[in-house]
Amino acid sequence: MNILIADDDAMQRELLGGFLEKQGHRVFAAADGEEALRLFGQEHIQLALLDHRMPDMTGDQVLERMKAQNPLVRAIMITAYGAVSTAVSVMKLGADDFLEKPVDLTQLLVKIDALDQQVAIADDVNELVQAIEEAPLPLDIIGSSPAMRETLSRVRRVADSPWSVLIQGETGTGKELIARLIHLLGSTPDAPFVEVNCAAIPEHLFESELFGHEKGAFTGADRQHKGRFEQARGGTLFLDEVGELPASLQSKLLRALQEKRISRVGSERDIAVETRVVAATNRDLRTMAEDGGFREDLYFRLNVLDVPLSPLRQRREDIPALIEHFIARYARRPTQLAPEALDVLMRYHYPGNVRELKHIIQRTLTLARGSRLQASDLPDEVRRAEPQDQGALQERLDSVEREMLVAALDACDWIQTHAADRLGISERVLRYKMGKYGIRRKE
Numbered sequence: 377m378n379i380l381i382a383d384d385d386a387m388q389r390e391l392l393g394g395f396l397e398k399q400g401h402r403v404f405a406a407a408d409g410e411e412a413l414r415l416f417g418q419e420h421i422q423l424a425l426l427d428h429r430m431p432d433m434t435g436d437q438v439l440e441r442m443k444a445q446n447p448l449v450r451a452i453m454i455t456a457y458g459a460v461s462t463a464v465s466v467m468k469l470g471a472d473d474f475l476e477k478p479v480d481l482t483q484l485l486v487k488i489d490a491l492d493q494q495v496a497i498a499d500d501v502n503e504l505v506q507a508i509e510e511a512p513l514p515l516d517i518i519g520s521s522p523a524m525r526e527t528l529s530r531v532r533r534v535a536d537s538p539w540s541v542l543i544q545g546e547t548g549t550g551k552e553l554i555a556r557l558i559h560l561l562g563s564t565p566d567a568p569f570v571e572v573n574c575a576a577i578p579e580h581l582f583e584s585e586l587f588g589h590e591k592g593a594f595t596g597a598d599r600q601h602k603g604r605f606e607q608a609r610g611g612t613l614f615l616d617e618v619g620e621l622p623a624s625l626q627s628k629l630l631r632a633l634q635e636k637r638i639s640r641v642g643s644e645r646d647i648a649v650e651t652r653v654v655a656a657t658n659r660d661l662r663t664m665a666e667d668g669g670f671r672e673d674l675y676f677r678l679n680v681l682d683v684p685l686s687p688l689r690q691r692r693e694d695i696p697a698l699i700e701h702f703i704a705r706y707a708r709r710p711t712q713l714a715p716e717a718l719d720v721l722m723r724y725h726y727p728g729n730v731r732e733l734k735h736i737i738q739r740t741l742t743l744a745r746g747s748r749l750q751a752s753d754l755p756d757e758v759r760r761a762e763p764q765d766q767g768a769l770q771e772r773l774d775s776v777e778r779e780m781l782v783a784a785l786d787a788c789d790w791i792q793t794h795a796a797d798r799l800g801i802s803e804r805v806l807r808y809k810m811g812k813y814g815i816r817r818k819e
């Protein structure tokens with residue numbers, strides 16, 4: 377096993393390390409929490425032996441962070457002699473076992489043996505997860521920022537299920553692309569992917585567009601017509617801009633989703649439709665549902681699984697790769713980007729997100745004279761855009777947050793559990809934020 381020992385006592389590290397190495401394990405030793413976390417990030421650690429009391433962090437704080445990176449890591453906490461209550465609490469926090477100091481080496485071996493099987497299972501699961509996360513995507517989707525990686529990992533997890541998915545993000549963030557990806561990674565990638573833009577279809581045509589109609593159902597219905605629901609049978613129906621769906625149709629859509637049956641306009645007959653629904657919106661559908669602008673039951677039906685997409689200005693790390701991608705796709709000859717042009721593009725705030733960046737590159741490629749795109753080739757509104765004063769914004773947000781925390785604590789007589797409840801956050805998050813802003817009760 378690869379075992380990490382974290383203990384500020386050098387003698388203890390050497391004693392345990394030497395002993396475990398003799399048993400055939402690979403040992404990594406750390407003198408404090410920070411070093412332990414660094415090693416954990418670099419090495420494939422299967423078991424951690426953590427001293428509960430270290431100068432910079434407690435063992436359970438270290439373990440909590442390790443678990444955030446790899447929830448299946450195994451850990452034995454080493455506590456002071458007689459500290460049974462600590463031992464119980466560290467087990468609650470996710471350690472598999474504990475040992476009291478001075479560590480009895482025979483007992484240590486017994487405990488490690490007991491964890492052997494679990495380590496093997498954890499390794500298998502991690503390998504599987506990694507293979508899924510790293511499999512190539514069937515579409516060209518650029519994004520290695522943490523936000524985009526999180527989105528893509530979520531997509532991989534939800535794609536294979538039959539449940540409805542709601543993709544939420546500003547205009548141009550790639551919602552349609554993600555919907556197609558969900559379809560292609562799903563269980564019926566060869567079945568149809570049918571799109572309906574709920575904002576583009578006039579209300580009076582909507583029902584027949586979605587559910588179809590029989591010949592003679594209304595004036596002008598000179599032929600039978602299959603609706604998009606039926607066309608998407610066995611595959612995916614993508615409801616774009618679902619927030620724009622008129623109220624009268626929301627209930628009809630809800631019925632179709634609940635009963636998995638539709639009827640064409642002008643027909644009494646029900647038709648069974650096994651269609652997966654993926655919806656997208658740039659509106660805040662939850663607030664709309666709360667305010668009565670969107671049926672709440674339909675919102676819950678659509679939002680069984682949700683995939684949020686961040687605006688491009690919140691994942692600027694993706695901009696260079698996206699530019700490269702669009703240049704490769706649209707340039708007619710080898711083209712480069714001058715560093716000053718990249719600077720300008722990195723600073724711009726992209727209200728139209730990735731679509732806007734794509735249009736900027738297309739436009740610049742058409743108008744630029746040389747094979748090197750200069751800052752002066754970029755559209756005026758991009759060059760002239762005020763740099764986003766992120767520092768100032770963050771400062772304002774922080775000061776508002778701090779004020780809210782203090783007000784809640786004051787109102788609750790500084791009882792943290794109550795204040796956390798009032799703010800709708802966990803007590804742990806409250807404590808973290810109090811630490812961050814140095815909030816202490818005034819004497």
Ligand SMILES: Nc1ncnc2c1ncn2[C@@H]1O[C@H](COP(=O)(O)OP(=O)(O)OP(=O)(O)O)[C@@H](O)[C@H]1O
Binds near residue numbers: 549
């Ligand atoms: N991560 C990405 N990698 C590559 N291309 C992207 C990415 N995200 C978006 N695009 C491209 O940007 C354009 C806009 O994407 P898309 O139409 O999916 O956005 P949307 O969120 O559905 O927009 P709207 O809300 O206006 O319907 C498309 O040409 C798409 O291919």
